[in-house]
Amino acid sequence: MGGQTELCGIKLRNPTILASGIMGVTGASLIKCIENGAGAVTCKSISLEERKGHPNPILVQYEHGFLNAVGLSSAGAEGIKELDYYKRKCKEPLIASIFAPTAEDFGDIAREVSKAKPDFIEANISCPNVQDEFGKPFATDPGLAAEVTRIVKKNSRVPVIVKLSPNVGNIKEIAQAVEKAGADIINAINTAGPGMAIDIRTAKPVLANKSGGISGPAIKPIAVKCVYDIREAVKVPIIGTGGITTGEDAIEIIMAGASAVGIGTAVYYRGIDVFKKVAREIEEFMEKEGYARINDMMGIAHD
C-alpha cells in the first residue's frame, strides 16, 4: 500500500500516530487505537515520580478546539507496566513519551522506559502546563533543549524523538540545536498558547490550572508553519502534530515536511477510528493525484 511510511528505518503501516496525552494512560487504550487504525501510538508522558496532575477540569472545549492542562499526571515508573502490557499484546510501533523536571532525570527515565523495549523514545520538553512548578519548558531554550536531547540520547538504544513547542521565538534554532545534540526525529508541535477560557456566569476560569495548551483545528496553521520552518532548518524526519483531523490536513503537513502525523484531539471530532479514516483519506488522495509513496509528497511545498 502507498500509505506506508518509515521513521529511522522503522516501518509504519500508515502515517497516523496517536499523539502523546490522548488515550495513552493504559496499555489497553493504546491497543484500542491500533485496532482503530493507528500506524503507531505514543503513551502519555511517563515520569520517574508518581504525579497526580491538576484537579479537574483538565480539558474544556471552545469554538475552535480545546484547552487542556492535565498537569503531566503519571503513575511514575509503575507506568512502564502499561508499556509491557502493550508489548505483550501488540506488534505495531510504540513510542514511549517521557518527562522529567531536570535534564539529569530525563536520562534516568529514558533508561527506565528502555526496559519495556519501546520502538522510539519521545522526550516531552514542551508541556506548557507545569510552569508554576518547573518554570519555562526546556523547549523554549536551545541550550536546555539540546542538553536534554543529549542525555536522553545517551540513555536510549532506540531512535529519540524530541517534541517541540510552537511557543518560541525561533523554532528553527531549537530544531537545529536538538538535531545537533543527537535527536533522530523531531515532533512538532505540542499545544499552543497557553490560552484561557472564562465562564462568564460564574466569572471563573474553567480549567483548574486556569490556563491550558490549545489543541485542535485552531492550531493546524501554526503546526504547518512550524513543520515548514523546521524542514528548512534540519535533515532529520519530522512528525507533524497539531490540529490534524482529516486526510487533507495530514497531506498538508506532510507537504510542509512531515513524514508522519500525530493525531490527538481529532479523536473527539471523528471518533476513536479517526486513524483508520485519516489513513484511508490519505490513500484516496494519493491515488487520485498520482502519488506513489508518502515520501513523494514529503516537503514538496517548499520552493
Added chain:
Amino acid sequence: MTKLEKPLVLEIKKIADEAESTKTFIFEHNLEAKPGQFIMLWIPRVDEKPISISFQDGKKFGITVMKVGEFTKKLFSLKEGDKVGIRGPYGNSFNIEGENLVLVGGGCGCGPMGFLADTAKKAGKNVNFIIGAKNKKYLMFEKRMKNSGVNTFVTTDDGSYGMKGYSTDLLKEMLEKNNISKVYSCGPEVMLKKVAELCREFGIPSEISMERYMKCGYGLCGQCCIDGTGDRVCMEGPVFSGEKMLKSEEFGKYKREKSGRRVNF
C-alpha cells in the same frame, strides 16, 4: 459541528436529605438523559466529577450523592440557589429488555437504579428493586420506589432494617425462581462482580454500571479505560454487560487512581 461542550451553569433548585451523608440535588433543566447516563458536575475552582443521574422528569433532573471526599464535602456545603456547572448527559445507557426485571443497588449506587426503575415502570415492566444498604441509616429511595409501584426489597448488612445480609443473597433467591428476564446493577465493584457471576451461573443477561477515575469526560484523556477491551467508561460505558466485564482482568480486582497507578480493591 455539534453543540459546544462546555459547562452549562445552573442553579441548584432543591436539596433533599436522602439518607445518612446522602443528598439529592435537583436542577431545573430538561436534560433528556437516559437511565445509566451521567453528567460532569463542576464546582468552579474546586473540581469536576462524573455523577450519575438519579431522577428525571420533563422539566427537572436530580443527582444523588454520598459525601465521601473533598469534592462532595464542598458540594454538601452549597445551598439552594448556588450555581454549579454541568456537562452532559454522557455515556451509554441501560437497555430495558424483557418483562420481569431485577435492579440491584448498593449504597449510593441506588442513584442510577432509581432513574432506571422509574423509566422501566413507565414502559410497563414488572420492576423488582433490591436496595442494599450498610444499615438502616443509609437506606434510600424505599418510599420513592414504593410510590412508583416498584416491588421494593431492602437488605442491610447488619439486619437493622429489611433482610439481614447482602443484596446479592436476595438476588440469588430471585434467580432461583427462574422467571427473571434481566438484571441491572450499580454499586460497589465487589457487589457488581457477584451480580455478574450469579447471572452468568443462571444464564440471565445482566448490565452493570462501572465507575473509574474520570478526568476529561470528552473521551480523550484515556484515564478511565478498562483493561482487556480498552473501552472508555465515559464513552463506551458506563454501562457494560456483566459477561463482557467478567472477561476483563481488572474487574473486581483493581482500578486506576488519578496518577494512573493501579490500586487493588
